[in-house]
Structure formats: structure tokens, C-alpha cells
Amino acid sequence: MLGNSGAPRWYDCDLGRFRDYLELLDEVGASGAEIVLHDGDADEFTSRVHVLREDWTRVITGYRNRGLTLSVHGPLTPEFSPTAWRDQPRETMRRYDPLLRQVAELADDQSGATLVLHAVTDTASTLAENEQATVSFVEAIGDEARRHSPHVKLAIELRAFRHERPTAAATTRESIMRVVQQVDSGLVGVCWDVAHDLESHIALGQEWSAPTDAFLSQIIHLHVHDLGPDDEPHYPPLVGRVPLARSMAELEDIPRIMEVRWRMAARIGDPWDVLRRSYGVVSSMSRS
Ligand SMILES: [Zn+2]
16 A cells, blocks of 8 residues: 555645545556544644544545545644543543544554554653553553454654653554554554654664565554755655665565654645655656
8 A cells, every 4th residue: 555644734724625635546546645633623734634623534534535545644733632532531532432433443444544643752751651651551452442443553753862851651662563563463563754764863862774574563653754955754655764665674564654743845846746756766766
């Protein structure tokens, strides 16, 4: 499966233009997409990045009618964060309920759907505490989701190590492996964000190394993007800094989601045209 992260920004938050966007995805051979769902009050930024509750049905139906397989990214707003869950478990889980039902519905419809979640990044806690809190969060979300469908998978995303949050969980391969091994469920795995992994290597002063077989075996989802000349992530995979082709060589069957930000694409050219070229490049990274 090859798709991209479909923030409403890509179609100007305009559901009329969404139809043209779906045409574009058809033309470039997309077979999937990832959407960031949100439920609740949303400011302008949130509504550009997330699919808001009132649009869920139209947007999801739009993608599904084109035969695209959807994965879902958890909301990026603080009230849905794993830290919020740790501090207010009941309320946070109640907030998650409509979203988990929606993911479960997709999972039944597609015979499987992946929900991508971030780990705990609390700077006041140690790495071990953040890893433990991530394990509990993922287990709680997983239990709740599977009450609605047995086909929901959870992917914990590898995010960039940053010196301002040195104890954040899942910012290195070692940390994310400890979390996934502790959860120990066939339905929970790693979302390998190759660009964030390179950022972590750079921040920690490490040389890039090929992932081990043990790490590769835990990967169930891929986020594909590049680092720009300014070291910012979420550039289209046209820059050539992140060793994408080499990294994904063994992962032919794992869904690939290009997490290209509209804003970064716009720095290179017309965003839709840049997206078109990105599909060409990542498609050619397949062996088959
Ligand atoms: Zn993410």
C-alpha cells in the first residue's frame, strides 16, 4: 500500500476540491491514505491538519469509494495525548471512544486498519517511566478498540529525539523496541518513521546504521518523508537525505505513507505537482 498523509490542507479544507484531490490520487496510483481524525473543538491549525468530526463520513466515504485503504493517525491535540490519558484516564478514554469506533468500522470494512499513536514525552518523567506509561496507554487503547473490532492494529511511531525532551519514549529504535516487546501483542507494532529516525541519529551524534532483523520484524507501518536543507522533516522524498530506498528494501509488504506536509511541498514547487513526483519516486523504490 502506498499513500500519503491527507491533511485537509491538501484540498484547501474544501470538500468540493477534495474530489479533485481524489482524482489526483487516482492518477498517481495511490492505493491508500492516512488521515488524522479529530473530535471536539478545533482551531484553524487543527482543522487544516485533522479531519474534523463533521467531515468524517464524507471524507472516509470519498477515499473508500475510490478503493483506497485508510490508516488513521491519532489526534495531535493535547487533550488526546498519552499524558492526558495518564492524568485523566476516564475522561481521555471517553474522548477517544468515537474515534476508536470509527477505526474499528474501517478495520471491519477493510479487514484491518492501523491506528498510529505517539508515545509519552513527559519531560518531568524518566525514560523508563515514559516507556511504561506508553505501554499502559497502548494497552488501554488496544483493549478499548478491540471491543469494537478484532482487526484494529496499533502502531507506535518512532519520533525524533530532541534535546529539549531527552526522556521522551520511542525516539530511538531501542526505546520503541522495549515498548513494543513489553506490550507483546501481535496487533501492536512499530511505525518506522525513517526520517525521524535519521533526525534522532543526527541529534545523538550517531552514524546511520542499517536496522537489525529484530527491529525490522516489529515494523507494521512506514512513514516516508525527507529532511530539508533547513533540517526540518516532512519534506517530500525528493531531497535525497534520508536513506529511504535502502531502508525499505526489506519491507515491501508494509504500508507506506508519505508524510509530506503541504507547507514543505510548497517550498519546492506546486504542492500537487510535488506530490505527483513524490509518488513516482517512492513507487520506483519497490522491487516488484
Ligand atoms: Zn505521528
